[in-house]
Structures are given as C-alpha cells and as structure tokens.
Amino acid sequence: MSSADTSSAPSTPPLPDRASTAPGPESTRPGPRPRPAGREPRMATRKEGVGAVVDCAVYVDGRRQAPVEPEEALRAAEASGGFVWLGLYEPTEEELGALAEQYDLHPLAVEDAVFAHQRPKLERYDDALFMVLKTATYVEHEELTANSEVVDTGEVMVFLGPHYVITVRHGHHGELGDLRHRLEEQRDLLCLGPAAVLYAVADLVVDTFVDVAGAVEDDVDELEASVFSPSRTDDVGRLYQLKRELMSLRRAVSPLEVPLQKLAEREIDVVPGGIRSYFRDVLDHAIRVRDQVAAQDELLTSILQASLARTQMADNEDMRKISAWAGIIAVPTAIAGIYGMNFDHMPELEWRFGYPMVLLVIALACFLLHRGFKRNGWL
Template sequence: MSMAGNLRKVTGLSKVGGLRKVARLTRRRPRVDLSHPARSPLGSSVVNCVTYQDGRRVPESDDVVDALKRVRKRGGGGFVWLGLHEPTAEEFTGIAELFALHPLAVEDAVEAHQRPKLERYDDTLFAVFKTVCYVEHEELTATSEVVDTGEIMLFVGHDFVITVRHGRHGSLGPLREELEANAEQLTQGPAAVLHAIADHVVDDYLSVIDSVQEDIDKVETDVFAEDGARADPGRIYQLKRELLELKRAVVPLSRPLEELATVPIRVVAPEIQAYFRDVSDHLLRAKEQLFSFDELLNSILQAHLAQVTVAQNEDMRKITAWAAIVAVPTMVCGVYGMNFEHMPELRWTFGYPLVLAVISVACVVLYRGFRRNGWL
C-alpha cells in the first residue's frame, strides 16, 4: 500500500477530500501571520503559504496545492514554505497526503510535547526544536514563571518546507522577512530555512540564558546580604525548576545538530552543513552555561542553608546565655522561697539588700562573660 494509502487508512479521510480541505484552508481571506504575537489568529491552522523561486518570493496565489504543482512543474530552484500553527489531525490530513509525509512524523507534529530530535523518512527530514521564551516579572518569587517553552516541527523535502508551531512564542514572521531579504541564502533551498530556524532557536536559548543569569545574580546578592539567612529559599528552588525546563530544551538538541553538521543527508547540501557546525558551537556554549548555572544554584542553596544553620546557632547561644543569667536569681529566690526558719541572714536588717546585690553582681559578671565570648 502507498504512503498516501496508509495515511488515509490512519485518518479515515479520502485523498481528494483532504486536498480540497487544504485548498479551502489556504484560500481564506488575508492571512495573518501568527508568528507575530501582536496579530490575531486565523480560523484555521494555516499561517502562511509562500513560494520561492531562485531565492525570490513569487507573488502568486497562496493555494498550497497549486503552489506545489507550479514548483514541481518548473523543476529545480524553487520550493514551497507552508507555515502552520497547532493544526488538528483533521486539518493536517490533506497536507500529509499532498506532501507524502510519514504517519509517525505527522502524529508527532500534531500531538507535540516531543523531545528535540531529527528523523529521516526517505527524502523527507523531520526535525523538532523546543523553543523557549523568558517570562518577564517584576520580582522573582517562589511561584514565578521564568521560562515558557513551545515547539517548532519541520518537514523538509527537496521542494518544500513545512513548519508546525506550538505555543504563543517562537516567532517565525521576522525570520521569514530576514530570509527574504537575503536571496542568496534562500537559493540554497529548504535546507537554508532549516538552518535559519535552528540558528534562531539557539540564539533564543542564549538570550533567555542571559536573562536567567540576571535572576540568579539577584538571588545570589540577596543570599549573601547581611540578612541573607532570611532570604526565601523557594526562589532558589523555583530557579532550579525553571532551569530544568530549559535544559530539557537545550541538551537533547546536541545530537540532532551534530548529525545535521556531520552526517550526509540528501536534502541538506554539504555547504549548508558547515553552517550547522556553527549553530552546534553556539548550542555547546548554551549547555555549558546551563550546567554552570546548575552548579552555582547548588552552591547558593548550600550557602543559604549554612547561613540559616549559623543563624540558628547564634540564636541558641543567645537563648542559652540569657537562660544562664536568669538561672541565678531563680536559684536564689527558689532557696529563700522554701520558708525555713533558720535561713541565712533572715533576721538581719540588710539581708534583703545583700541578696539583691549578690544576684545583681552575679548576673552582671555572667553577662560580661557571655558578651566577651560573643554569645550576646
């Protein structure tokens, strides 16, 4: 059974019906690019469909079926870039049949929540990137959200690239405009788009890491301040949780980028692979920073716990010192409170002042001794 037949069997929809749905979705009124956060979402998952020929955008109908036919009719030098945002399985059916996408890759693209990876299905490359966004906050608390994540999936073929975005960040609109301003880069075909998105995602990692570092510096300053023992340890744990979320996006991407940079792939020209090595170097820097942040947060947490322990010891010493001082009058008053008939100096006129004087001198001596030893 053919690839399209398998896909029809999985989705239960006909090929003709699916392709008509694709055409209907892409013919809707002026398309709004969801990659720009300020713009409103469309009624469908189709964000944009653009045709490029020899590195230039072709001002033609954005019907994906017609666009793909024209590109393949012209031969080499052109490709279609179809952008989607959180498509449903039903919406993706016709697109999957049109581009002969593998059902397993289609399922991953629709369901999302995937680890960064790279998979090859015949002449089609399927890549998953985790996008990250720094969440601005006035003050870091134990419940502050620091890092928000999303996903970008790419299907890359010889004459097409399909981007599937999940989440409300990971802007691709400005990136598309930047690529269109560099026709020479777009002449490299869909692989150039793959590289540009990978580079864009990794640059976002570095930007978010710089912002997270500011939060870590602020926590470090608070912990080592004069009253650092009173700092909220929940902020440190929150940063470690958010750092873990960031590591889940960054660390698994090493292997896919290494494969793109070193392993021969049909849809990635050798000259493009050199650029992936540069992206891989940037990712390595991001990983090193993340691991150093993790160690730094562990050190800050240990230092904070040590400060708390020292503060508690100091409090206990103060309590013990005052208890020792208070024990003197308590003991003397306890003896005289037993009301024996033959008490020392009981019938002497100056007996009461003498006892008070002895208590006062003993308390002062103890206080000065504890003060000299740093207990008070």
C-alpha cells in the first residue's frame, strides 16, 4: 500500500461513549450476556496441545524487548512506558477469560472474540477499543463450478488499550507473524504505540481484500466470455455460485468503512493524532475495494440476466424450428391421411400418373414451406 498522507487530521468531537456498552467511571460494568439458545462457543481448530498464545512481546521506543511471559507482559510494559503485543489464535472461553481479568477487558468484547462470526465494527469501552475485522482469501480452483468455493473468510479481533494490543485470529488464513516481523523493522511507526499495530493489521486486511477482488474479477471475466461465446453454455449455476461467494467478500468489506472513518477523523485517547493519517490511507483503499466489489456484483447481475435472456432466446429459437418442421411434415401427413380413406370415388385413383402427381405436390408444398420458414429465420 502506498505511503499515507502525513498531514494532520482536522479536529473533530470525541467519539461518544456507548450508553449500553461503555459505562462511565462511576457505573458498574454489566456481566456477560446470557448465551442465546443453541449458540455454542466456536470450536478451536488449532492442533491439540498447542496453546492459544502465538507470540507475546513488549515494545519500548519501537524496539522489541527481552522475552517475557504473557502473565508478566502487561506489568513490564507499564513499568517501562511501552506496550505489549499479545497474539492469540482461536482461544477458548477459559483461555481468553483468564487474560480478560488481567487486562481488564470488557466481558461483551471478550464474548465476541470467543464466539467470532461478528461483522466488522469498532466499539469503545472506557479507555479501550475493540475492533473486529473480517479477513478473506481467494481459494484457487482449476475450473469454476456451481459448487466451487471462491472466497474463504475469517476474523481478526483487536483489543487496544494504553499499554497493550491483543490480536485474536479465527480462521485458517490471515497469519500475523510476517506482519509483526515487518512492523518490527519500522521503529518510527511502532513508536506511535499500540495504535500502530491496529493500523498495520487493518492495512494488511484491506490489502488482502484488494488481491481477492482482483482474483475474483478474473472469474467474472471468464464467465462473461463464456456467456457470450458462440457455443451454447449453461452458466446460470456458476454465475449464482460466484455471486454468493462475492457476497461474502462484500459483507467483509462494506461495513469496514465506518470504523476506519472513526479512527481517521475522531479524537480517541488511545489513537494518537499522528496515526490518523495512516488510517485515512487505509480508509481510501477500503472505499476503493468496496466500489470494486460492488461493480463486480452489479456486473454479475447483468451477466446473469443476459445468460437467462440468451437461454430464453435459444428456447424460442428451438420452438420456432420445431414448429416449422411440424408445419412442413403436416403437408404429407394430411395428403396421406386423405388418400388413406377407403372411398371408391376419389380423384385420380384410377389415373396412371396419380401417384407420381401426389408425390410431386407433396414435395413442392414442402419445398415452398421450407423456403418460407428459411426466409423468415425460423430454420
């Protein structure tokens, strides 16, 4: 992604607290929401015996410090004036609950991070933020079929506080290990605090959306060429499947605009002013990929309508051909039916050339009908 505009963002009113989820200092936090009937925690898919913690490090002045245990990381970060970046992969309710007490995470945000299946959003809880981002990857396939999986989605949740950032990943893609290594090489960016990690994660997610949208566009072009090819094809099933897969990508991209706009324009304690220009750059890319996905969806709708119209036209053409041949065959059938009647007095029955004459009349009538249908485009 291109470098962000470094101009300072205009001053805007602070992000208002949410009455239902962000109580003031004097109020008591609500307990966990009752679990809806039939809603069970997301089953972790990590290997058995492997913990939820992927990586844990304390950063001071943009530099990674000596290894520290997750239980001591926050205390070390507060003592040194830095922040801790704790990476988790599909934690269980018990694992994240233990960390929630230590980092004072809001129970509503903890529940969302455990159950996953959330829409992109940004929540503010006192002096902390909780952001949900959908991740996406393109599923390679040799040929697009009516059952092909094209877009696979996952989720990344980010808890952001004054001295910590916790990333929780769900899904088989969207690894953040390479991102952490690249970010550790950008000390100036890490000096901006935990918000720099949130920016880097959002930037990575949106860049992935751009790649996925570009790959899906190739599938759209292939279907468009197939629908308008000279040979007759049945692409309705493939079109509908790709439209469904594109909807998954659209649900991941479209809701992301509002959270990024808040991060780019509003004054938030844990998001320093110097990082807002970076979020504006991410917002610009998100809007661009949103428009790209919307255009692909509209194009697929047009292609689907064109495919249905072409199928209908082909059916009409077949019916015209059938009707034309039925009309041609009706002539000899009618004449043969008439002369098949067992009457004694019928014209030309005793005439020597009566039989050849009837065949000649049948052939001439069929030829004239065929010529007429051909001229009118029915045959």
